Amino acid sequence: MKAQKGAIRALTTHYIDGAFVESHGREVMDIIRPTDGQLIGRVTLADEEDTRRAIAAARRAFATYGRSRKEERAKLLRQVHDATSARFDDLTAAMVEEYGGVVQFAGLIVQSGVNAFMAAEKALQEIPLTRSWDKTTVTLEPVGVAGLITAWNANALFICLKLASAVAAGCTVVVKPSELSALQTRVLLEALHEAELPKGLLNVVTGRGDVVGAELVRNPDVDKISFTGSVGVGETIMRDGAATMKRMTLELGGKSPTIVLDDAKLEEAIPKALGMAFLNSGQACAAGTRLLVPKKSFEAAKRAIAEAMRAFPVGDPADPKIAVGPMVSHKQYERVQSYIRKGIEEGAEVLVGGEGHPKGLEAGYFVKPTVFVNVRNDMTIAQEEIFGPVLSVITYDTEDEAIRIANDSKYGLHAAVLGTNVQRARRVAAQLRAGRVVINGMTDDPQAPWGGFKYSGIGREYGQYGIEAFLETRAILDA
Numbered sequence: 066m067k068a069q070k071g072a073i074r075a076l077t078t079h080y081i082d083g084a085f086v087e088s089h090g091r092e093v094m095d096i097i098r099p100t101d102g103q104l105i106g107r108v109t110l111a112d113e114e115d116t117r118r119a120i121a122a123a124r125r126a127f128a129t130y131g132r133s134r135k136e137e138r139a140k141l142l143r144q145v146h147d148a149t150s151a152r153f154d155d156l157t158a159a160m161v162e163e164y165g166g167v168v169q170f171a172g173l174i175v176q177s178g179v180n181a182f183m184a185a186e187k188a189l190q191e192i193p194l195t196r197s198w199d200k201t202t203v204t205l206e207p208v209g210v211a212g213l214i215t216a217w218n219a220n221a222l223f224i225c226l227k228l229a230s231a232v233a234a235g236c237t238v239v240v241k242p243s244e245l246s247a248l249q250t251r252v253l254l255e256a257l258h259e260a261e262l263p264k265g266l267l268n269v270v271t272g273r274g275d276v277v278g279a280e281l282v283r284n285p286d287v288d289k290i291s292f293t294g295s296v297g298v299g300e301t302i303m304r305d306g307a308a309t310m311k312r313m314t315l316e317l318g319g320k321s322p323t324i325v326l327d328d329a330k331l332e333e334a335i336p337k338a339l340g341m342a343f344l345n346s347g348q349a350c351a352a353g354t355r356l357l358v359p360k361k362s363f364e365a366a367k368r369a370i371a372e373a374m375r376a377f378p379v380g381d382p383a384d385p386k387i388a389v390g391p392m393v394s395h396k397q398y399e400r401v402q403s404y405i406r407k408g409i410e411e412g413a414e415v416l417v418g419g420e421g422h423p424k425g426l427e428a429g430y431f432v433k434p435t436v437f438v439n440v441r442n443d444m445t446i447a448q449e450e451i452f453g454p455v456l457s458v459i460t461y462d463t464e465d466e467a468i469r470i471a472n473d474s475k476y477g478l479h480a481a482v483l484g485t486n487v488q489r490a491r492r493v494a495a496q497l498r499a500g501r502v503v504i505n506g507m508t509d510d511p512q513a514p515w516g517g518f519k520y521s522g523i524g525r526e527y528g529q530y531g532i533e534a535f536l537e538t539r540a541i542l543d544a
């Protein structure tokens with residue numbers, strides 16, 4: 066589906082058993098462009114019946130694909146990589162239009178998604194699927210049919226990551242993309258269709274979480290759920306999945322700390338810290354939304370922040386110079402506004418930004434990138450995930466206090482340490498209760514695990530860790 070400017074697109078099909086099939090569900094949802102609030106499409110949502118058909122197709126396909134060998138899985142991963150690479154520009158354009166992701170970041174997200182298939186192929190080669198000693202043989206078996214449920218903030222990446230691990234493990238899948246990502250999913254799906262996967266390996270049903278998602282979670286023919294989304298929904302999935310003993314990977318929220326150590330050069334550290342805070346317009350689970358600076362550097366840090374903000378202009382996400390785009394929806398716009406108001410009510414001071422739309426951007430769901438100073442870590446804006454470009458600056462006296470504040474959060478997904486002495490930064494990093502800690506800037510490694518401590522989730526994605534989450538062990542013992 067090429068983006069047709071001005072035309073309202075209608076999506077009425079789901080992808081089941083290797084074909085696009087008309088929706089059994091009849092509910093229609095509008096697709097709204099976040100830059101101007103205009104209607105750009107309509108999607109017919111799946112119901113429980115569509116979901117059950119998709120699960121049945123995945124179950125049938127598992128009978129064969131579940132017995133596949135490494136070579137076959139590796140070949141499919143290469144095919145999928147090639148097919149998705151060919152649609153790189155369309156995938157990026159869809160993320161910019163439907164979600165409002167800034168093109169400079171959307172391109173990176175799509176690239177990571179496409180790369181996930183080659184990363185999974187590499188990781189698969191390194192996992193011994195059979196190990197033997199004495200009279201014992203242990204094999205790693207695919208867990209079965211997996212339900213993959215995604216969030217809207219990087220929908221294509223999440224589908225690619227989960228699908229890559231599942232294919233590498235020998236699983237078949239039913240994807241429930243975010244209902245706010247129907248156009249992006251369609252472009253990805255067209256690419257995946259070209260990859261000529263075995264029929265029924267991949268099924269995609271777009272629908273509501275409490276309809277399609279809930280059916281995946283309760284259906285006994287689904288063995289595993291891999292979910293990316295909010296803590297609240299993660300709790301529901303874990304509770305409801307217990308009835309059918311579902312295996313679970315839950316990638317949930319974050320309130321990530323960025324610690325600026327007292328040996329950091331502020332003119333380098335602060336722009337990096339803002340980059341992590343405003344990542345994906347602040348709609349990122351890993352966004353570094355708590356900035357911890359030494360008390361003695363507070364005034365200098367404020368000046369450095371005011372200066373560095375010039376590199377974060379808000380506006381049209383299709384413009385490569387723009388760093389912060391609109392929020393995904395009116396609801397998300399209102400959510401961010403309510404947190405900015407809460408921060409002011411609780412006594413934090415607005416250093417930059419504040420309530421309302423940026424001037425000239427009143428039509429869309431744009432918010433002002435906002436930095437609060439004089440924040441205490443027990444304030445709502447420092448404890449709750451806002452999911453918008455709102456940064457809380459908190460001061461500390463000693464390194465130990467910085468570590469204590471960083472860990473004083475229900476979340477533990479991501480963290481950053483910025484400083485000149487790398488050994489010292491690593492020592493601090495090793496004391497942070499987070500699934501990933503980056504030193505001196507945001508970076509990625511597709512073989513390094515991704516996932517959270519505490520309320521940030523259960524299990525890991527990426528590389529061997531991601532594939533293992535779709536495997537069961539079986540031991541065979543000779544007498």
Ligand code: NAD
Pocket residue numbers: 214215216217218219241242243244272273274275277278279282293294295296298299301302315316317318319349350450452478516517521522
């Ligand atoms: P959400 O929890 O509202 O929705 C996520 C998905 O779950 C959607 O597809 C939704 O339809 C579905 N869902 C809703 N109710 C369901 C139910 N009862 N059963 C099954 N599925 C259901 O989250 P969101 O608003 O789409 O995304 C934002 C959240 O995702 C943030 O909290 C963010 O931190 C988190 N997130 C985490 C990661 C990570 O890797 N840890 C990455 C991105 C986003």
